[in-house]
Amino acid sequence: MKKTILKSMTAMAITFSAVAAPINVLSMEAVQARAESVKPVYKNRAEIPEQYKWKLEHIYPTKAAWEADIKKATDLANQFTLHQGKLSTSAKSLKAALDDYSTLMRIHDKAYVYASMALDVNTSNAELQDLADRAEKMSVAVKEKTSWLGPEIVAIAPLRITAFLRNEGLAPYRYFVKDILRTKNHTLSKDLEELLAQSTPLADNPEGIYGMLSKDIKFPKIKDENGQEVQLTRSNFISYMESKNREVRKQAYEAYYQTLAQYQDTFAQTLGGKVKANNLYAKARKYDTAMEASLTPNNVPTKVYDELIDTVDKSLPLMHRYMELKKKMLGVSELHMYDIYTPIVQANDSYIPYDQAKEMVLTGLKPLGEQYGKLLEEAFNGGWVDVYPTDDKRSGAYQWGAYDTHPYVLLNYEGTKDDVATIAHELGHAMQSYYTNKKQPYISSNYPIFTAEVASTMNEHLLWESEYKNAKTKEEKMYLLNQRLENFRTTLFRQTQFAEFEKVIHEKEQKGESLNAEALKALYKEINQKYYGPAMISDEEISMEWARIPHFYYNFYVYQYATSFAASTALAKQILDQGQPAFERVRDNFLAAGNSSDPISVLKAAGVDMSTAQPIEETMAVFKQTLDELEKLLNEK
Known part of the structure; x- marks a missing residue:
């Protein structure tokens, strides 16, 4: 995640949980190696060594x-x-x-x-x-x-x-x-601008009501893998959906969505109210649609949105094929929506020490050249990164900073594979900020949201390629292939699915059609069935998923996750295929461009034209290649 300061006029001593091995069993070197591989636990910020804190x-x-x-x-x-x-x-x-x-x-x-x-x-x-x-x-x-x-x-x-x-x-x-x-x-x-500005809190009410309702809803208890009763909550829902125990997954899924359904009319009113407000503001400002009103201020043509949906729709047979494979690998006679989160290949979940993670990132990003590598070293060693969590540190990860500072990266490093990818991701933001601030004057240094996630996800693609290349076993390779397929599913396919739903509900309201709960449920289930295909049992509960997605209140925002993923996939492939000349083109025309031109032109100069279907088609080719490779490994004896 990149946090930004907006510049436009419209927005402006370590405690280890290790048990020491007998000295006569392990050498001192081995004892040290073991200590370094155990997750450190810090009670407060004062205990964290200085090299792991930003300056x-x-x-x-x-x-x-x-x-x-x-x-x-x-x-x-x-x-x-x-x-x-x-x-x-x-x-x-x-x-x-x-x-x-x-x-x-x-x-x-x-x-x-x-x-x-x-x-x-x-x-x-x-x-x-x-x-x-x-x-x-x-x-x-x-x-x-x-x-x-x-x-x-x-x-x-x-x-x-x-x-x-x-x-x-x-x-x-x-x-x-x-x-x-x-x-x-x-x-x-x-006068009208002042009136619209004064009405903004009213237009934001649906999002506020949705947030409060979502927070206040109490979910029932379910039984976990050990048969113990546990409280289901918004925050632990996905962890139960990832359970190896299918009955736990099913319980969590049904309990969650059946609870949401008890409030379906209220959820429909809040979402419908937000859609009406978006359409009203679009009409007041003389836009043809709410989508145009959202994209135009960011200098993104509506064609980009439509091209994304059309191209992904044409590629849905690949998604259906992936669901067939998931069904086969899970060994189930019926594949349900509550099965999609559980891993089909189990990961090695041993702790990855931070220093090892740094080396993994440095190795993975070597295709970006020596200068980029030296900047990464500076980031790791020069006080850019705040690494470990404590009780009073905010959660998540981000990159931030100002024009007159070096970039800063906040992590909450727990030593998982996902945490390693997060390091690469946030440093992608950091390098974009670094190059932009070096080249651009202040006024054009704040790169837009449309391009913000491209540099970060490009780094994730390169890291994945490095890990796959260095994988030693069939199991490692299968895990990584499945990880990539899931990234495609959750980012390219799922976010486009959300974008399609968002577009249709605005069009329906604009035509005067009702957005009552039953209409929203029917539409969402229809689109979900289209995306997941015949291998998936589209349970009735999934028709309430729209009530779990806060992004539908962000006014045509989610499509950018999918476009950024497609653009970064294409750029990563160019760098791997063409080497340093490709990276220099990306660096000079994209990473250092800031807000000096519109986002489509910036990405086009870097080597990817998001006004066409080509980047999405090329990304789908990578998805197919990954799917082919996983199927090939499965069939090997």
Whole structure:
């Protein structure tokens, strides 16, 4: 995950759990090796060795230095209002305002990131809570003082702004200004814009109600693998769906979705309300559809969305074939939706020490060249990465930072294979941020969401290729092949399935059709059956899955997971096939591009045209190749 500071006008001592072996059985070297292979447990942050913690002092050496920037950002925000009403007077005036805006926002970002990241690794610290609160208040004030900039640029007469942009002094700002002007036809009068802005909390109510309802629902108890009664919850649902015991999976599946069905009408009202709001805002801004209203501000043509759904739909026979294989490998007479999460090949789940994980990542990313490898070493050894979890560290993983800092990566490393992939993933974000900040001016350094996941998943593809190449046994290879197939299923197929459902429900509401619970259930089950094919028993419970997906409240967001996966698959293959020239093309035209051009053009220059079906077709070829290889290994004696 990449956390961003938005720059647009519209958003701105170790305790081991090891038992020592007798010294006469193992050499001292062997004892040391064993100790290093056991998962370390840290009670608090003070126990973690310094080499495993990021160095926020690289941003501010003292609290006083941070305090100075908080004050400076506030002062500069107040001074920035002096530019208001003067942008149209001359190119010089516009440049002066944009120069000051860049200066202000660079300080804002640096101060905000520091306070937020300091709290993320020590959430119970009252002093750090105070810092984060003050940073948030500073940020709100800055946004209020700069909110007029976009509308005033839009208000400049077309011929006048065109003449201004010919001025060489405004060269660094041309794309930024043109990007604001691009949606001018969908910008309303000042009064209407204010009215829409004031109505935003109402439009967000369905998501808030959905979140509260989802949190408050109590699920029944089920019996686990040992026959013990356990409480089913939202957070442990998937872990029970991954159980080797089929009865446990079935219990969890039925209990979860049958419980959701008890609230189906409320869920339908919340989702329907969000869809209505999206369609209303699209109509108000003179867009033909809500999808167009969502994609256009990000400079992504609606053709990309449609091309994704059409191409994946044509490739569904491959997905159906994978389900047939899964059914065979699980040895079941009927394949149900509660069977798809359990692994068909068991993994070696022994702990992977962090230093070993680093070497795995460095080896896997060698195709990206010597310079990239040296940057990875700098990240690992130079205070970029915060590695181990503690009770008061926030969960998950992300990459963050500001224009005037090196990238930072937060991990909660537990030593699993997935954790190794997460390191590669987050460092992909970090390298994109590094290259972008080196090449681009501040104003065009914030790469968009559409491209944000490409660099990270490209690294995951390369890591997988390295692990598969170095796999020693048939079992290892089969595990890795199944892992890749599951990545395809959950990212390319499943996210496209969600995207298709999202598109259809908006179209139905726009036509005046009801989005009641029964209509949503029937539609979702129909699409699910299409994606999983005849080998899958599409149980009635799956018709309620839409009520478990919060992404349906994010307004045409999920398709980007699938497009990023396709683009990164294509780029990883080019780098493996063509070597350093391909990586240099990717580095210079994509990793270092930031927001200097629209995302489709950036990816096209890197070597993948997402306005066509080709990248998705090439990705499907990789899926087929992986499926062929797993079937081949299964048939070997």
